[in-house]
Amino acid sequence: MDRRKLSLALAILFVLNVVVIMLVQSLQNADAAVYKQGSTGSTVTQIQTKLKNWGYYNGGVDGIYGSKTVAAVKKFQKTNGLAVDGICGNKTLAALGIATGSTANSGSVDLLARLISAEARGEPYVGQVAVGAVVLNRMEHPSFPNTMSGVIFQSGAFTCVTDGQWDKPVADSAYSAARDALNGWDPSGGAIYYFNPATATSKWIWSRPLIVTIGKHRFCA
Numbered sequence: 001m002d003r004r005k006l007s008l009a010l011a012i013l014f015v016l017n018v019v020v021i022m023l024v025q026s027l028q029n030a031d032a033a034v035y036k037q038g039s040t041g042s043t044v045t046q047i048q049t050k051l052k053n054w055g056y057y058n059g060g061v062d063g064i065y066g067s068k069t070v071a072a073v074k075k076f077q078k079t080n081g082l083a084v085d086g087i088c089g090n091k092t093l094a095a096l097g098i099a100t101g102s103t104a105n106s107g108s109v110d111l112l113a114r115l116i117s118a119e120a121r122g123e124p125y126v127g128q129v130a131v132g133a134v135v136l137n138r139m140e141h142p143s144f145p146n147t148m149s150g151v152i153f154q155s156g157a158f159t160c161v162t163d164g165q166w167d168k169p170v171a172d173s174a175y176s177a178a179r180d181a182l183n184g185w186d187p188s189g190g191a192i193y194y195f196n197p198a199t200a201t202s203k204w205i206w207s208r209p210l211i212v213t214i215g216k217h218r219f220c221a
């Protein structure tokens with residue numbers, strides 16, 4: 001009887017394992033969003049907006065996945081080492097910074113978005129992305145900490161951390177700007193500093209070579 005019970009228990013365990021595997025695969029397939037020619041909707045609009053911002057797409061942002069969108073996606077895929085098929089699956093969507101159900105890097109997005117919102121509230125969208133890019137550029141620069149939190153909370157680096165701006169609600173646009181910056185868009189041109197000339201009190205900051213002015217901020221090397 002004991003052997004029969006053991007055999008039955010093992011059989012039940014085997015069946016349960018198979019069921020669990022099937023459920024996991026089903027969930028993975030459900031998350032595998034695919035957008036291709038003929039697709040429409042808000043995600044297609046996001047795809048077109050991202051590609052247009054990065055210079056891959058020159059068509060209208062209309063939420064319709066047409067031939068121009070396909071061509072732009074192929075260019076993006078080729079540049080980023082992805083399978084060049086003109087279809088936005090999970091890998092291409094992730095490279096575009098468009099959420100596909102994964103929570104990977106959400107902490108980085110939240111932290112960078114809060115910094116962008118606090119430092120660039122009221123600035124044009126491209127200026128918000130540029131502020132985020134400065135943080136990432138500093139992470140790669142030998143003169144700064146190599147982590148996002150290290151850069152943001154470095155003593156004296158960002159006034160928003162100590163002047164109360166840090167604790168204000170984060171603007172929705174800041175989350176999008178953070179994702180764009182994390183995905184590689186750098187309107188600052190590689191800047192590691194920026195400042196508002198109307199409020200800057202440091203004479204030293206004016207000595208930094210100007211790269212570009214966006215909104216009220218001067219971005220410098």
